[in-house]
Structures are given as C-alpha cells and as structure tokens.
Amino acid sequence: MTPEQLETIARFPYKPRMCVWELTLACNLRCGHCGSRAGVAREDEMTTDECLAVVADLAALGCEVITLSGGEPTLHPGWREIARAIRAAGMIPNIVTNGVHCTPEMARDMKECGLSNAAVSLDGPADVHETIRGPGTFAKTCAAVATIQEAGLPVTIMTTINQLNLPHLETIYDLCVSMGVDRWRLQLGKPMGNLGDHEDWVIEPREILYVLPRLHRLAERGPVKVGIGDSLGFHSVYDIPLRATSWKGTPQHWGGCQAGMLGIGIESDGGIKGCLSMQSGCQGPHTFREGSVRERSLFEIWTDPNLFAYNRRFALTDLTGACATCAHGRTCRGGAHCVSIAVSGTTTENPYCYYMLAERARKSPLGRMKNQVAAAAAMLFAGAGVSCVPPVVEPTYGVDPCEDVQCCAVDIDPETYDQCCEDACCNCDYGSDPCEYVQCSDPDLTIYDWEQCCNMDYGSDPCHLVDCQDPQVPQQYIDQCCNNMDYGVDPCTDADCADPNLPPETFEICCSNMEYGVDPCESVCCECDYGEIPPELQYCCEVPPEKK
Numbered sequence: 001m002t003p004e005q006l007e008t009i010a011r012f013p014y015k016p017r018m019c020v021w022e023l024t025l026a027c028n029l030r031c032g033h034c035g036s037r038a039g040v041a042r043e044d045e046m047t048t049d050e051c052l053a054v055v056a057d058l059a060a061l062g063c064e065v066i067t068l069s070g071g072e073p074t075l076h077p078g079w080r081e082i083a084r085a086i087r088a089a090g091m092i093p094n095i096v097t098n099g100v101h102c103t104p105e106m107a108r109d110m111k112e113c114g115l116s117n118a119a120v121s122l123d124g125p126a127d128v129h130e131t132i133r134g135p136g137t138f139a140k141t142c143a144a145v146a147t148i149q150e151a152g153l154p155v156t157i158m159t160t161i162n163q164l165n166l167p168h169l170e171t172i173y174d175l176c177v178s179m180g181v182d183r184w185r186l187q188l189g190k191p192m193g194n195l196g197d198h199e200d201w202v203i204e205p206r207e208i209l210y211v212l213p214r215l216h217r218l219a220e221r222g223p224v225k226v227g228i229g230d231s232l233g234f235h236s237v238y239d240i241p242l243r244a245t246s247w248k249g250t251p252q253h254w255g256g257c258q259a260g261m262l263g264i265g266i267e268s269d270g271g272i273k274g275c276l277s278m279q280s281g282c283q284g285p286h287t288f289r290e291g292s293v294r295e296r297s298l299f300e301i302w303t304d305p306n307l308f309a310y311n312r313r314f315a316l317t318d319l320t321g322a323c324a325t326c327a328h329g330r331t332c333r334g335g336a337h338c339v340s341i342a343v344s345g346t347t348t349e350n351p352y353c354y355y356m357l358a359e360r361a362r363k364s365p366l367g368r369m370k371n372q373v374a375a376a377a378a379m380l381f382a383g384a385g386v387s388c389v390p391p392v393v394e395p396t397y398g399v400d401p402c403e404d405v406q407c408c409a410v411d412i413d414p415e416t417y418d419q420c421c422e423d424a425c426c427n428c429d430y431g432s433d434p435c436e437y438v439q440c441s442d443p444d445l446t447i448y449d450w451e452q453c454c455n456m457d458y459g460s461d462p463c464h465l466v467d468c469q470d471p472q473v474p475q476q477y478i479d480q481c482c483n484n485m486d487y488g489v490d491p492c493t494d495a496d497c498a499d500p501n502l503p504p505e506t507f508e509i510c511c512s513n514m515e516y517g518v519d520p521c522e523s524v525c526c527e528c529d530y531g532e533i534p535p536e537l538q539y540c541c542e543v544p545p546e547k548k
Contacts, residue, residue: 001060005299012303014312015062016264020276022069023051023076024268029098032132033123033160033201035193035277035342038071045268048078050293052085054266057298059089063264067119068095069276071268074106080113087114094119096158099144100137107144107151118148119156119185124165124172131164145179154182161211161232162189162201169214176224186215187229188352190342192279205351209361212238212354230257230336231277235328235355256333257347260290260308270294272301274308277338280345288341310337310347321349322356 001009009015024045027038046054058066066086073079073095086093094117095110110118122145123129126138133141145155157176159165165172176184189195191202203211212228216238219226228242234254243252259265259274266272270292278288290307291300301307314333319326323334334340335350343351350356 001057001299006060008303009061009299014261014302014308016058016262016302017062017064018258018263019058019063019066019266020069020263021066021266022071022268022276023073023079023082025071026075027071027098028075028101029072029133029137031098031134031194032198033162033189033193033195035190035195035279036071037193041071041075042267042269045076046270046293048076048081050270051078051082054270054293054298055082055085055089055091057293058264059091061299061302063091065092065094068093070096072098074101076268080109083110083113083115092116096121097144098133098137098141099148100140102144102147104147104151107148107153110148111151111153115153117154117156117182119158120145120148121158121160122172122175123159123162124168125175128164128168132162142175142179145181149180155179156183156185157181159184159186160189161186161203162195163203164201166203166207166211169211170218173218173221173224173226181224183225183227185227185229186232188231188339190231190277190339192277192342196342205357208232208352208354209357212236212242215242230254231339231352232354234332234335234350234353236358238354254332256331257311257335257337259337260311264302266293272298274311275338278341279338280341319348320346322360323349323353326356328355 022036024041025036025038026041027034030039055066068079068083070076074097076082079095083093083095093113093115095115096119099118099120120141121133122141123132129138129141130136145157148155157172157179159172161169173184189202191199195201212233215226215228219241226242233239233242239254240252243254257275259278261274263275264272265274265276265278267276267289271286271289272291272293273288274290275288280287288310290304293301305312311333316324316329319329319334323329323332326332332353332355334348335353337347339352340347340350
C-alpha cells in the first residue's frame, strides 16, 4: 500500500473487520440445504499466492477476523499456509468444516496454523443429519469433533434450521452438551441454492415465533453457549441473550446488515461481495458481486464510493411492506439482506423478522395472524426468481368482524371460531408474545426481560434484579442502580443497628439520630416533578420567612 492509500484507508468510514472467505467451492458432500450448491470447484479459482496477496490487503484495510469457508475449505491445497499468513498479519483465522475427512494430523495442523476455532456442521440426530448430508456422515462428524478437541482447538457446532431438524432442536443441544463443545450457533435455512430445490424443507415465517423462545430456554440451561446468526431475530427480547458477545467480548445487538460496511465476502475466483450469502438478485446472478481482485485491487473495490450502495446509501424510503413503517427501520434497515434476497430478490423487506411477526400476533388472533403471514410469505416466495416487483396488496374496507374475537375464550361460539380462529394455538406452552409469561415481580427475572416487558409497568423497580457485583451487568444499570444512592440501592436496607460489629460509617448513616450528624433533608428533592414528599419531611422545602 502506498502512503496515499493508507491515508485514504484511515479516513474511509468503513472497515472490512469481518471477512468470510470461500477458499474453494469444491466439497466432498452434496448437502440438500447448501445455499451455494457446493460440490465442484469454480473455474480458475485463486492460487495460494493470489490468496496470500489478498490476506495482505485485508490486513491493510483493517480486517480483524477471517472465517475460512467453502465448499469444504480444507480441500484447498493452500489452506494451511493461508491460515498461517492471516495469523502472522495480526488477524484472527477460524474455519467452517464438515469434518468428514478430518484426521488427527489435520486437526493438529488446524491448531498449529493458528486457527482460533473450528466450526463443525451438525444438522440433527443421525437420521436427520444423514438425510441432509448423506449416509455415514453423522458418525464421521461426531468423530471429527472429538479429534479437533483432542488437538486443543475449541469447537462450535453449526446448525442450519429447516423443517427436518426443527422438531429436534433440544436433541441437537443435548448432543452438543454430550460432545463438550463450546458453542452452538444456528442460522436460518434460506430458499436458495440446493435448499431452493427443497421448498418443503424451508420453515414458514410464523415458526420463527416458536424457534427463538425454544433457543432461549436452551441457552439458559448451560453449559453450552447458544447463539444465533444474522439471519435470525431482529429486535426481540431474545436478541441480547442469544447474540451474546462478540469475539472481543463486547455485547452484541442487531444493528442492521453490515455487508459492505463492516463485512466482506470473498469468492474462490476472486469475486468480492458484501456478504457471500447475498446471491442472485433482481439484476441476475451477479447482482451483489462488486468486482474481482483479478480486475481491480481490493483497496480500489472497497473504497469505491459507488459500490455496496444497498447499505452505504441506504435511505428509509428504500424499505417496503411492514419494514417501511417499522419503528426500527433506520437501524434495522430491513433485517438480514441475505434472507430477503433469497425470498424476494430485494433488500427492502424481511418476512422472517421476529419483531414484525410478534407485532402482528399481538394485534390479531393467532390463527388469523398465521394465515395472514403465510399468505404474505407465499406471495413473496412465488415471486422469487420470477419478478422483483413487490406484490400489491389490495386494501380492505369496512369493519373487521374478527377484530375483537377472543379465540381462546371458553364461551366462543363454533361459527365465530370457524370464521376467525382457524389454527388458533390455545394450548401452546410458548406463544408469539415473548412477554406473555413474564412476571415482572419475579426476583429471578433477568434484567433483559425486565427491560423489554416491564419497562412500562410503572412502579416496578428494575434494580431488584441487578447484582451490582456481577461484571456482566450493563453499565446503564450500574449507573442507575448501584452508583446513585439517592435513587438506586438503599445502603441501609440490610443494616442491623443492633449489630456491635456494624462499621462506624454505616452506623453513622443508617442508625444515628437524624437530628444530629446526618442532614435529613440532604436527599429531599424539592423541585422534582415526580413522587410525593413524606409529611414529616415537607418542612425541608419550606422557604424561610426571611427569604420570601
């Protein structure tokens, strides 16, 4: 890099901090849900020397983490050398592998090359996993996990959610626990690539309402950490606990698709995208390919102000459908673009958004909401790959006869139920509203659930949930509940004034005669417009006659 280029990088507002790199499209499996249709290598894939040059450019541009992916990345002859170069350049390499041909020697190489983590794909119990990935793969995958762990490398299990494994999420979690892995990370199976040929495997949008609560309950079990990928969630009560922390240990939250801003994807033939999962769009199979490192340098592609426009030039008016009127539109920007592109070919509306689905569920009986969401999704699916014109929804007029119907009432008449409540879920043990079973007075309630579900419950005190000694408590709650003694934690709550071992300073504050030593008016706010001053302290706010 020249001094001028380095200066441009320093001033440029976007850094490709996270890179997913398809080293090769070659793969030793033919998975039924593979979004990239991996199997045969691309024509003229980059050589190891070309890859090493890209590593140097990524480091100069400010990249921090590189995930080696595929296909099956270990089929690239230079994966070891590339991983070493990434580590030597000060970046963190990790790898995603199916593990079916992982030997003890390969596992030791992964460790020696400086990989920080290996993510191994596991999509269900044996019968489900092998339906998706092929006969004999389950035992090989489990053996690979053990082999990599024996080499001293942490393992994450990766699962792509679809209709085949949706009933088995708890079983997969138990497998993760039994194998002793560090983390279980899940992503949504999107209707693209091979999974686009198995539309009956794609889960319906409404099922997201049931997936996230299940994952949250599993996450609370421990010891395996449960996390969701960018294709799941968006502004739900489950986002903070399931997105957990970044590789730096900082809390994560959904802040919109970062493709082309913080994220970059590299194809095995040198193609550059903001995200590898953003595939065919309205303008054809290369809609989101911004160029090739064989035609322009990575520096030129990344710093070109005309590229990655879907994110870098985003405007609220770009959004359509429910996203167009959403309160989170400015930050969310339509959710994960890879999902909306797979469904409709555009980046402007996401039918799998938990927040949107939950809002619809709260505003209408569940059975009707289910049908509305299913119909809307069907319209989007029908247009995928055919037309990128958003479907026109004709307005309805008049009074909705089902608007005030309580589908689960015991006295509902059969005719009304048939008209308004088809498929209503009255006996589900988890529902669409994440706050449905939250008890704001529960002393074991997490601060995250309180923030989402109890913040409007005036009178509830969030500080009874806060352990001020817990290093994981967000700073905002420390400031509110632990630092301000006037409005937060009462220092005298547990003070026993008869205890001879009570510290003198505590006795002075909590037990001494209020007429001497401690000013009883010290904490009285005479100008506050909330609350009432106790009668015995009202004199604190009386203006002396000489000052009237």
